[in-house]
Structures are given as structure tokens and as C-alpha cells.
Amino acid sequence: MPREKETTVATDQEVERAAELLVEAEYAIALTGAGMSVESGIPPFRGPGGLWTKYGEPPMNGFQIFLADPKKAWEERLSRQDDELFAPLRTAKPNPGHFALSELEAMGLLHFVITQNVDDLHRQAGQVALGEIHGNFKLIRCLECGERFKWDEVILEELPPHCPRCRGLLKSDTVSFGEPIPTDVLDQCAAHASRADLVIVAGTSATVYPAAGFAIEVKEHGGKLIEVNLYESEITQLCDVSLRGGAAVVLPRLVKAAAKRRHTTLS
Ligand code: APR
DSSP states (O other): OOOOOOOOOOOHHHHHHHHHHHHHOSSEEEEEOGGGGGGGTOOOSSSTTOHHHHHOOOOTTHHHHHHHOHHHHHHHHHTTTTSTTTHHHHHOOOOHHHHHHHHHHHTTSOOEEEEOOOSOHHHHTTOOSEEETTOOTTEEEETTTOOEEEGGGSOOSSSSOBOTTTOOBEEESSOOTTOOOOHHHHHHHHHHHHHOSEEEEESOOOOSTTHHHHHHHHHHTTOEEEEEESSOOTTGGGOSEEEESOHHHHHHHHHHHHHHHHHHHHO
């Protein structure tokens, strides 16, 4: 992954240019990653301070390991409630970056958010049109019927737990490496990406597919990409504007510039 020493923060001209593209877009969407929630106290996976940087990437066959012994996997999952991955998830709150994206939605400038984050923070920031492509840590999903349940709706006395509706095997809704993305959310994300003419790519290394592929697909069919990232990422070279800086700082600036620009074009 390209790694550059943190350089300058996005200039006003760059933010203006991004706002111009956003206001002109017919159907803008966003693709977000772990960098969105760093300023909410949740570490990223890769790069400086990344969990995988610290502990190494988890096994790429995490899902097969789960299926091989779901009881053991559940015991392991329940024993990790307070570790470095899950503890911050429970206490984190949305930051101004999350609220900026829900504000763009309310302004009618953003039509959907594809997030790779399982932290529920976009939802807590009031984002309505949202696809959690890697699941949500607050939910449990049935591997048979696909139904999702809140943790307090599932009896965890007997492990592995089974679906209250179809008795299918239940798993945390968070998508493990090697696990197929649930078709309902995948189809939803693909549908919005196929309509999009602009993607705000915020806080992602753009190294994991199919998520990163949606932004590349929009670029390939003539759309625009606006990146918000502290550093260069795998997709920076494809972006029309790449705004350096923290998502919680840069996205509110983008909203302000877009609101001003739209106001001038409407008046
Ligand atoms: N603001 C904006 N960007 C940031 C910030 C910040 N405050 N802090 C870090 N970043 C950027 C990093 O430069 C990096 O490009 O966010 C990106 C985080 O990249 P990753 O840690 O790789 O996270 P992500 O892209 O979401 O990973 C994709 O990989 O491990 C799996 O399932 C996991 O959903 C995750 C997927």
C-alpha cells in the first residue's frame, strides 16, 4: 500500500473543486472505511496504528474456521467482548465526518453510503441510505434465511445459537475473511453504484474487494472520484480530487463549500 509521510491538509482550492464536482453530480454516493472512525477512537486495520499492522492480518479462511467448529468460534467471539477490536466499538460515537455525510444526504447531494465499517456509526449519525457491506457488530445473522437479529433477541445459553425463525446456524453479522457478502446488501450496493456518477471515497485503503471495486467501476463508466484520506491509498491515482486530512475535519469543509456553491448556483 502506498505510504507517504502525512503532507499538507487539503487546500481551500482543492475543497472548492471537490464541492463543484459534488454539486454538479446527478447521483453521488460514498464509499467509506476504517479511517472514517479513527477520530471516534476506533483504530484502522492497516497503516500507522492499524490492528493488522500490529498483530498481522487474520486468517483469510476465518469463515471456514467458523463453519468447522461454530461452538468454539462462538465461545472465542464471546470471550473477546473487551479486546482491542471490540471494546472501542461499544463506546465509540459518530464524529463530524459521519455527520457531514448524513448532512449531504439531507441536502439531497448524497444518495447512498457503502461502508466497510461494522461500527454502526453511520447509522448513529442518521445516515438513512446505507449499505453495511461487511455487516454490523450489533447484529447477528442467520446463515440459512439471512434474517438479522439484535444480540438481545438471541438466546446465547446454548452455543452455537440457532435462528429463532428457521433454526438455521447463527453467526455475528460481521463478515469474516472468506465469507461471501450477504446478497441483500451486495445487490443494494451494486444497484446504487451502477447509477452513480460520483463517489466520495473516505478513509479507506481501497485494498479490499468487492467494496473497492464499486469506486473503480464508477470511474470506468466515466464518473468522478473524490478521495478524503490522511495518506495516499491504492485508489489515489484514479481520483479527480484527493483531499488530504482527517475525515472529521475535511468532510465538514466539503459540506460547507457545497452548501455555499449550491446556494450561489440557485440564487
Ligand atoms: N481520516 C481519513 N482517513 C484516514 C484517517 C482519518 N482520520 N486515519 C486513517 N485513514 C486512512 C488510512 O490512510 C487508510 O488509507 O484510512 C485508511 C484505512 O485503511 P484500512 O485500515 O485498510 O481500512 P479499510 O480500507 O476500511 O479496510 C477494508 O479490510 O480488514 C478488512 O474488513 C476489514 O472493512 C475492512 C477492510
